[in-house]
Amino acid sequence: LQTPKPWQIGNIPGQLQANVLTPEVAANMIKRANRKLLVIGPKSIGVKINDKEDLIDFAVKLSKIGVHIVATANTSKEFVARGFTDVYPMGIVEITNRLRDAEWKGLDGKGSYDLIIFLGGIYYLESQVLANTKHFALTTKTLTFDRFYHPNADWSFPNLEENEWCKSLNIILSKIGGV
Amino acid sequence: LSSAELSVKKIDSDFARIENLRLTIGKIIEEEEWTEKIGPHPKPSITTLREWDMKIVQRYDPFYTPSCDMCCMCTFGKCDLTKNKRGGCGITIQAQSARQYLLTCLIGATCHAAHARHLVHHLIQKFGRDTKISLGNEVEIEAPITRLVMGIRPKKLGDLEQVCEYQEEQLTHLLASCHYGQEGSAADYESKSLHAGMLDNLALEVADLAQIVGFNFPKGDPNAPLVDIGMGVLDKNKPVILCIGHNVAPGVEIIDYLRKKDLYGKVEVAGICCTAHDITRYADKAKIIGPVSRQKKYVRSGIADVIVIDEQCVRTDIVEEADKVNSVVIATNEKICAGLPDMSHHTPDFIVKEFLSGKVKHAMILDPVKAAQVAVELALEIAPRREGFKSLPDEKELIEIASKCINCGWCRRACPEDLATDEAMQFAKKGDFQRLADLYEACVGCGRCEGACRVGINVLGLITKAAEKVWKEERCKIRVGRGPILDTEIRNVGQPIVMGEIPGVIAFVGCANYPNGGKEVAEMAEEFLKRKYIVVASGCAAMDIGLYKDEEGRTIYEKYPGDFDAGCIANTGSCVSNAHIMGAAIKIANIFARRPLRANYEEIADYILNRVGAVGVVWGAYSQKALSIGTGAIRLGIPVIVGPHGGKYRKLYLGRKELKEKWMAYDARTGDRVYIGPAPEHLSYAAETKEEAIVMAAKLCMKPNDTFKGRQIKLTHYIDFYRKYYGKMPDDIDLYVRVEGDIPITMKDEIMIVLKEKGWKEQRLLDPTLLKRLIREVKS
Numbered sequence: 023l024q025t026p027k028p029w030q031i032g033n034i035p036g037q038l039q040a041n042v043l044t045p046e047v048a049a050n051m052i053k054r055a056n057r058k059l060l061v062i063g064p065k066s067i068g069v070k071i072n073d074k075e076d077l078i079d080f081a082v083k084l085s086k087i088g089v090h091i092v093a094t095a096n097t098s099k100e101f102v103a104r105g106f107t108d109v110y111p112m113g114i115v116e117i118t119n120r121l122r123d124a125e126w127k128g129l130d131g132k133g134s135y136d137l138i139i140f141l142g143g144i145y146y147l148e149s150q151v152l153a154n155t156k157h158f159a160l161t162t163k164t165l166t167f168d169r170f171y172h173p174n175a176d177w178s179f180p181n182l183e184e185n186e187w188c189k190s191l192n193i194i195l196s197k198i199g200g201v
Numbered sequence: 202l203s204s205a206e207l208s209v210k211k212i213d214s215d216f217a218r219i220e221n222l223r224l225t226i227g228k229i230i231e232e233e234e235w236t237e238k239i240g241p242h243p244k245p246s247i248t249t250l251r252e253w254d255m256k257i258v259q260r261y262d263p264f265y266t267p268s269c270d271m272c273c274m275c276t277f278g279k280c281d282l283t284k285n286k287r288g289g290c291g292i293t294i295q296a297q298s299a300r301q302y303l304l305t306c307l308i309g310a311t312c313h314a315a316h317a318r319h320l321v322h323h324l325i326q327k328f329g330r331d332t333k334i335s336l337g338n339e340v341e342i343e344a345p346i347t348r349l350v351m352g353i354r355p356k357k358l359g360d361l362e363q364v365c366e367y368q369e370e371q372l373t374h375l376l377a378s379c380h381y382g383q384e385g386s387a388a389d390y391e392s393k394s395l396h397a398g399m400l401d402n403l404a405l406e407v408a409d410l411a412q413i414v415g416f417n418f419p420k421g422d423p424n425a426p427l428v429d430i431g432m433g434v435l436d437k438n439k440p441v442i443l444c445i446g447h448n449v450a451p452g453v454e455i456i457d458y459l460r461k462k463d464l465y466g467k468v469e470v471a472g473i474c475c476t477a478h479d480i481t482r483y484a485d486k487a488k489i490i491g492p493v494s495r496q497k498k499y500v501r502s503g504i505a506d507v508i509v510i511d512e513q514c515v516r517t518d519i520v521e522e523a524d525k526v527n528s529v530v531i532a533t534n535e536k537i538c539a540g541l542p543d544m545s546h547h548t549p550d551f552i553v554k555e556f557l558s559g560k561v562k563h564a565m566i567l568d569p570v571k572a573a574q575v576a577v578e579l580a581l582e583i584a585p586r587r588e589g590f591k592s593l594p595d596e597k598e599l600i601e602i603a604s605k606c607i608n609c610g611w612c613r614r615a616c617p618e619d620l621a622t623d624e625a626m627q628f629a630k631k632g633d634f635q636r637l638a639d640l641y642e643a644c645v646g647c648g649r650c651e652g653a654c655r656v657g658i659n660v661l662g663l664i665t666k667a668a669e670k671v672w673k674e675e676r677c678k679i680r681v682g683r684g685p686i687l688d689t690e691i692r693n694v695g696q697p698i699v700m701g702e703i704p705g706v707i708a709f710v711g712c713a714n715y716p717n718g719g720k721e722v723a724e725m726a727e728e729f730l731k732r733k734y735i736v737v738a739s740g741c742a743a744m745d746i747g748l749y750k751d752e753e754g755r756t757i758y759e760k761y762p763g764d765f766d767a768g769c770i771a772n773t774g775s776c777v778s779n780a781h782i783m784g785a786a787i788k789i790a791n792i793f794a795r796r797p798l799r800a801n802y803e804e805i806a807d808y809i810l811n812r813v814g815a816v817g818v819v820w821g822a823y824s825q826k827a828l829s830i831g832t833g834a835i836r837l838g839i840p841v842i843v844g845p846h847g848g849k850y851r852k853l854y855l856g857r858k859e860l861k862e863k864w865m866a867y868d869a870r871t872g873d874r875v876y877i878g879p880a881p882e883h884l885s886y887a888a889e890t891k892e893e894a895i896v897m898a899a900k901l902c903m904k905p906n907d908t909f910k911g912r913q914i915k916l917t918h919y920i921d922f923y924r925k926y927y928g929k930m931p932d933d934i935d936l937y938v939r940v941e942g943d944i945p946i947t948m949k950d951e952i953m954i955v956l957k958e959k960g961w962k963e964q965r966l967l968d969p970t971l972l973k974r975l976i977r978e979v980k981s
Contacts, residue, residue: 031614031653036270038283064890096892102928111927113897115848115887119264119855144716144889145619150266150848157267157283157294 026180029170033149038156040171040178045190047177048165049197055137055163057128058089061117064097066142071188077142080191082106084139087198090129092117094143114143118151122158140166140175149174167191235354240801243352244367247374247396253803254392254836256971260863261854261884263391265298268851272297275381290381299390300379302828302852306394307376309829310401312513313777314368315536316448317408319512321361323450323569324415330359334410337420339687345787345798346406346780350399352800358414361407368400368407375400398832399802405830406780413684416453418482421685423764423771428481430489430747431675432499435469440584441504442576443528444472445496445519446511447776449479451533454573455509456484468580473499474514475740475775478682482774489679491748492741493823494646494713497522498665498672503592507580509572512536513776514712514824518648520563526592529556529579530563533572541565549574557582593666596634602663603629605656612660615653617846618643618716622650622660634667641668642718645821679747680758682739682774686785688792690765694735695793698814701911703767704918705814705902706735708782709742710830712823714846719745721891722820726757726770728895732918733767734902739779741821743772779830783837786815803972810838810881811866811969814902814915817841818894822850831885840881840901842894847887854884858936866905869968872976877905877969879936892926905969909942917945920952935959939966 025039052058066077078100085091091109093101098111110129120126126134138155140148148166152174155164165177169187172178179190212219242249271279277289287293292300324332334355336343344355347364355361375393378384384393412418419425435441444452452472459465471488472480473496480487490499493514500508500519503526510519512534520539523530532539544552544564552575555561566572594602606626613623620643625636641664650660665672697703707729709722722745726736738746747756762769765785773781790808791798798805809815817834819827822843828850831841835854843850857863858879866877881901888894899919907915916937923931934955938944940963944952970976 029614030617030619031611035267036283037281038270094893095889096896096926099926099928107929110932111929113886113893114889115264115853115855119262119857122264123857144845146617147845147848147887147889150268150887153266153268153270154264157265157270160284 026171028149028173029181030145030149033146033173035153035173039173040166040175043165043177043179045193046197048167049194051137051163051165051177052087052089052194052198057133057135058137058139059092059129059135060084060089060139060141061092061094061114061143062097062141063094063114063143063148065144067097067100069142071191078104080195081141083195089139090135092129097142114147114151118154121155121162124161135162138162138164140164140172141168143168145170148172167194237797237799239352240797240799240804242802243800245350245396245802247371247378247393250396250399250802250836251389251392253806254395255388257395257835257854257884258388258391261856263299263387264853264855265295266848266851266853267294267298268849270294292385293387295387296385296390298851299387299394300384302850303375303390303394303397304379305825305850306397306401306829306832307372309824309826310397310404311372312826313401313404313408313829314365314372316512316777317361317404317411318365318369319448319534320408320411320415320450321358321365324411325358328358328415330357332358332414334358334360334414336413336685339689340421340685341688342788342791342798344406344410345784345791346403348798349787349800349802349805350403355410358411361411364403364407368404371396371400394832395836398829398834399836401826401829402780402783402833402837405777406784408777409684409774409780412449412479416449416483418479418774419681419683421687422683423762423769425681425683425763426485427678427680427758428485428488429676430491430679430744431677432490432495432502432672433675434488434490435471435504437504439467439469440506440580441469441471442507442509442580443490443499443505444470444476444480444509444511445474446515446534447475447513448511448534449476449483451509451511451569451572451576452476452480452487453483454569455576456480456487458573458577462577464577468577475777476511478740478743478775478778481681482684485681489744492713492719492744494719494741497646497648497661500528501526501592501662501665503528503587503590506584506587507531507576509533509576510537510539513826523563527587527590529583531572531576532563532565533567533569535567538565539563543567545571549578553578553582593662593669596632599629599634599663599666600632602658605658606630607656609655611653611655612650615649617645617647617649617714620644622664626658626660629663629667637664637667638671640664641671642720643715645714675748677748677750677756678759679744679756680763680772682743682772682778683763684774684778685781686765686771686788688788691785691788691792694766695789697767698735698789699793699812699911700908701814701914704732704734704914705816705899706737706785707898708737708739708815708817709746709820710739710779710782710817711742711819711821711827713741713745713821714823714844715821716845719821720749722746723749723757725818725820725891725895729898730757730761730768730770735765735767736770737765737773737782737785738770739773739782740776742819745821746770776826776830782817783834783839786813786837786839789813804975806836806838807970807972807975810904810971812904812906813838814904814907815839816898816901818898819847820844820891820894822847835884840883841885842897842901843885843887844894845887845889853887855886856882856884858882858933866967866969866971867973867976869970869975869977871978875967875969876964877967878939878964880905896922896926903937905967909940912937912939912943913945916943917948920945920948930955935961939964
């Protein structure tokens with residue numbers, strides 16, 4: 023597959039850019055990973071992925087298959103408002119600062135993560151923290167489930183139309199048994 | 202250079218009585234009775250404070266976010282630095298990121314140093330080297346940063362020249378370290394960046410001190426007048442001169458010329474960016490259009506007859522933009538020649554004639570007096586000719602232009618804020634302009650959308666047109682930049698700040714690259730004002746705070762007093778007035794705590810880091826200068842929060858609260874190495890949303906040496922904000938409660954439950970310091 027152009031067109035970091043992610047590959051990576059973390063940001067609030075559910079519901083479903091949830095900025099309030107309290111509020115830079123430390127024991131103290139999923143961050147800041155993981159968290163794989171191509175992730179969707187993107191997220195849920 | 206020094210304590214003879222005389226070759230350092238002993242680090246070199254810097258770097262491990270994976274700085278390159286690869290010179294991605302950060306800081310610091318040098322030179326020429334530096338009876342410590350770094354008390358304008366010389370020498374060394382085959386250690390680049398930041402802060406002080414003294418700006422007046430701010434404040438029936446930039450020299454001359462000709466008030470003089478602040482500090486009939494983000498939009502409006510540019514933050518396409526609306530540009534500073542013909546050596550009359558005959562469209566005039574005369578005379582001549590000039594399309598034209606849109610979406614992808622310009626354009630095609638108008642507030646006015654448009658639509662022009670009603674009615678009030686914080690104010694608030702009764706000092710500073718428009722800065726400021734924090738502001742952030750009204754039509758400056766006190770907002774002024782914010786922190790250490798100031802940087806920074814709850818919020822961080830200002834604050838122990846764009850500065854200083862070994866210090870009373878808790882948790886931090894910034898700012902006000910009462914109050918605000926915006930109790934309360942007395946009384950029961958769950962134990966209260974030399978009694 024041809025490497026897509028970054029969503030914000032000037033955001034070209036260099037020769038090493040994210041592999042193009044498909045929902046099937048994403049589901050397989052989630053299934054295979056031992057320790058998984060979702061970093062979900064404020065741009066996820068109020069974004070529908072199907073008639074009934076939004077990105078917060080998507081995250082809650084991921085948590086049910088063992089994905090830890092970090093809600094950045096004030097995103098945690100959305101989870102708490104729905105009665106979901108198993109969420110860790112942290113700044114996107116704070117969580118990423120720990121991901122580069124191979125000795126970090128994770129949110130539950132049981133070990134570091136081998137798969138990190140980013141979703142719903144502000145595009146340009148998320149891109150910057152992914153530049154940190156790209157260079158300094160070399161033992162961790164990073165995915166982004168955002169609608170737009172993030173060159174600094176290891177794997178990213180290409181720039182997708184909204185309906186294609188929603189479809190992809192729903193496929194992921196169905197493949198990992200989250201539905 | 203070798204130097205010789207002669208020190209004479211006392212001579213008492215028939216021909217002379219001399220006390221405390223110190224001489225170096227060719228220069229008298231001090232020749233009067235300054236009783237304060239000189240500290241350990243006068244005029245620090247680029248390594249003098251390295252040990253202090255390393256303490257910062259070790260605790261707040263630099264978090265790099267490289268904008269580019271490569272180094273392109275020499276002909277070995279481009280070198281790919283991914284996956285731990287080194288460049289052709291051996292450099293790593295860490296060192297390269299740190300080098301880029303240093304270079305960015307140096308761009309900012311040299312801008313301020315050059316600005317300071319220009320002002321000092323200009324003012325000495327105008328008023329003389331012996332012009333006395335005095336900030337009035339209530340400011341004895343006139344130059345806290347200069348005293349701290351240089352170890353001198355500047356008494357005359359001429360004394361500032363040696364500060365300029367020192368800065369220039371140090372900045373040259375720092376820039377040299379970026380050359381191929383020089384520094385290769387990321388940590389040492391960090392130290393050099395911190396040094397650049399300190400030099401920047403010193404330059405700010407020199408520049409503002411010089412202009413306050415030279416131009417008689419307010420000297421710490423909390424009741425400085427309220428002036429007009431907004432895109433709609435100018436009377437278009439008058440000739441309009443618009444000043445853009447940071448160096449007020451030509452603006453002052455314009456006002457003087459108008460006064461001389463009895464035209465003051467008959468010609469509109471307004472500014473964009475910091476030069477606007479400074480013109481209003483000189484003349485309260487001058488007006489402020491707004492922050493840097495308004496520049497392109499306002500020039501496009503065509504209202505300005507003459508645009509006078511000086512230095513810094515002037516759009517590089519200003520001449521092209523002025524051409525589109527038949528405005529005249531006069532460049533007045535060597536740093537921005539803008540490709541214009543140099544008319545500096547002609548008489549003003551001749552230059553005006555050349556303009557009017559059409560032989561010259563725009564010009565560079567480096568003599569501010571001459572530039573001012575030309576600007577005024579030209580504005581008077583061309584304003585009537587430009588009457589009725591239409592620069593923005595009417596609604597019919599707007600629909601026609603929007604109809605060209607092929608909905609490719611490239612405008613949106615070029616937008617730094619990811620604004621949905623493409624979608625708005627589809628509505629505009631049908632005559633619905635509201636979507637376009639709605640973009641106006643968040644639009645930072647960069648114009649990248651237009652460059653990206655495949656069919657040549659002037660997207661920014663359409664947004665400006667669609668929102669015309671909004672900006673034409675934008676008439677607000679801002680308090681004129683007051684300059685320094687008074688020593689008397691410091692005496693009043695020093696104790697409550699250090700004891701924590703005032704929960705903190707929050708400084709809203711910097712540029713206007715906001716994620717969602719400037720309103721968020723005003724909202725944040727008001728959150729803290731309501732809770733009786735001291736709020737200070739400067740630069741574009743101070744302007745944005747003044748651009749929003751409450752339901753009763755009042756801006757924050759009309760609602761809250763201008764003092765440096767709890768629940769007040771002190772607008773210090775322009776970018777260079779940031780010196781007074783750092784200066785206030787320094788003065789708290791000196792005036793309230795009686796820590797020696799003179800050439801004693803480390804100790805004062807150690808004091809501020811451990812005791813003074815001050816935080817900078819640079820929500821729209823954009824320019825290189827914003828970075829160098831902030832980096833200076835960091836070296837001084839003041840944490841800085843940037844908005845989401847701030848991540849592009851490539852580096853943050855983040856702490857790890859769970860790593861106990863990172864939060865060790867000496868107890869100055871005993872010399873014991875002790876755990877002091879993670880405060881302040883970070884020294885620079887990028888927040889995604891204003892809510893996150895508010896919570897973090899409240900948290901970073903906590904300092905290791907807080908009193909019980911102080912920690913109670915600070916914890917109350919932190920927990921309140923956290924629950925309000927995050928929906929639950931913070932999970933790190935146990936790290937910030939040192940003893941039971943720290944627990945806010947109204948929250949005691951629920952906090953005790955959390956502490957019990959976490960296995961919390963009381964700690965000893967300490968007198969923390971990172972400096973071994975400050976230990977009063979070392980245990981054997």
